[in-house]
Amino acid sequence: MSDRIFVGGGGAAYGVAQELLLKYGNRHGLIAGATGTGKTVTLQILAEGFSAAGVPVFMADVKGDLSGIAASGSATHKLHDAFTSRAATIGLDLHYRAFPVTFWDMFGENGHPIRxxxxxxxxxxxxxxxxxxxxxxxxxxxxxxxxxxxxxxxxxxxxxxxxxxxxxxxxxxxxxxxxxxxxxxxxxxxxxxxxxxxxxxxxxxxEPALDLADLMRLDAQGAGMVNILAADKLMNSPRLYATFLLWLLSELFEQLPEIGDPDLPKLVFFFDEAHLLFNDAPKALVQKVEQVARLIRSKGVGIYFITQNPADVPDVILGQLGNRVQHALRAFTAKDQKDLRLAAQTYRPNPNFITEEAIRDVGTGEAVTSFLQAKGVPSVVERTLIRPPASQLGPIDPTVRAQLIAGSVMGAKYRQSIDRxxxxxxxxxxxxQAAQEAAQAQSSATQDAVPEFQNARRYQPSSLPRSPKPSKAAASRxxxxxxxxxxxxxxxxxxxxxxxxxxxxxxxxxxxx
Incomplete structure (x- = not known):
């Protein structure tokens, strides 16, 4: 088994091959870039790489097109020729394959209920x-x-x-x-x-509430389970989406034991549309995210934020993201140009090109990348052609998805809700009980009142006995x-x-x- 994930290369026109070392997979990462520049493909190939190495993955499918990881790529796919051409350019021996997937859905429609x-x-x-x-x-x-x-x-x-x-x-x-x-x-x-x-x-x-162990399973061949949360409908409530994923991270942080820096992460967590986590977030919440990001890596969990612009992530968290894939950023406004300069400044410069220009000019399926090397030192930034995925690009057929959900062992555990x-x-x-006691007290008072009323006619009012009132202080004690x-x-x-x-x-x- 390889100790690294091949992310892409460059051939003669680009730099050296880019690889993510698995022992630094828990050091967190960033996948950024404008819409349509290839972030989803990068997310897919990283998930494939971790799964193939025996590392479980959790990711949200916000557009509904990540389910294809459950099916093998095909020579009949419309991009097959482009994939084989790129594979030859970057020196990749491309073999199509599927990966084990468990589908989850908060609404219980396109996956197992997650509560x-x-x-x-x-x-x-x-x-x-x-x-x-x-x-x-x-x-x-x-x-x-x-x-x-x-x-x-x-x-x-x-x-x-x-x-x-x-x-x-x-x-x-x-x-x-x-x-x-x-x-x-x-x-x-x-x-x-x-x-x-x-x-x-x-x-x-x-209930049944999610058992975190069910996210960290391997299949019979030792491949890590790819847990996909159907989030296309969930994204209609962005705050609910962000809060749920933050809860999941918090649970991982609180429940998993300290293991230091393992050779393989225990779980890799991809947080798509990460800007939703920080939009209008109170200071206490941002501090909690910072704490989780800083400490959860020692529990073997890697967090990868996916967003359009690195500026969407607070600096204190951005500084902890050692593995980076930066797709193109467009600079149409003064703010865009400022964000582009700031993004370029976070990389170790490469004397062969200007980082700011490279981030602006890379095309779809290309990126500017930097990964942690020996001793956890960030590599020099490189222009990279991202490798094609081994699994199917795009969603699988709904019928196939339904079959996979029906055949999963998670169905028996989570399908039926429990109201204990x-x-x-x-x-x-x-x-x-209070109503019954009140009714009994009222009935008792009514029965006691009849003989009392009869006895009252035999005595003068001044001779009637008075019942002492209980002390309020005694009652409260x-x-x-x-x-x-x-x-x-x-x-x-x-x-x-x-x-x-x-x-x-x-x-x-x-x-x-």
């Missing part, structure tokens, strides 16, 4: 997804804290919606312990959740916050809000039948 729980997503990423203000994010943090302390698991959106309704009903009690909880902020969060639900994101949250006992069901039971909320919840059942909550619960139950 995360609300608790795994966490308040920071969820706030980013919902575009919450700082006070609203604070309220969401209170809800997550209450979920932890009161054993109310947050698995899907209805769990979070039920918990927020509960928090709104008992805002005064909760504010006394966790700080001010504004019902206005809760209402705003609920409305944002409704928008998210209307976008189809409810299918993203729930969680916050929604537990709050529902609390409501029913003896009640946990869960007990206090439960009692308050029982009192609120007769209110309009309480009736709406019960009506919503019952409506959901009847709707599900």
């Amino acid at each position: 995360a729980t609300v608790a795994e997503m966490g308040p920071l990423l969820l706030s980013r997804l919902l575009e919450l203000t700082e006070p609203q994010e604070g309220v969401l943090n209170v809800a997550f804290r209450l979920s932890d302390e009161e054993q109310l698991p947050l698995l899907d959106l209805k769990d979070l919606q039920a918990l927020l309704s509960f928090v709104a009903e008992h805002a005064s009690e909760i504010s006394g312990r966790y700080g001010l909880v504004s019902t206005t902020s809760i209402g705003a969060i609920q409305r944002r959740l409704l928008v998210l639900e209307n976008q189809g994101a409810a299918q993203m949250f729930g 006992d969680s916050a929604y069901e537990r709050l529902q039971r609390r409501a029913a 003896s009640d946990s916050i869960g007990t206090t909320l439960a009692k308050s919840f029982a009192r609120s059942l007769g209110s309009k809000a309480g009736q709406q909550l019960v009506r919503g619960v019952l409506g959901s139950l009847f709707k599900s039948r």
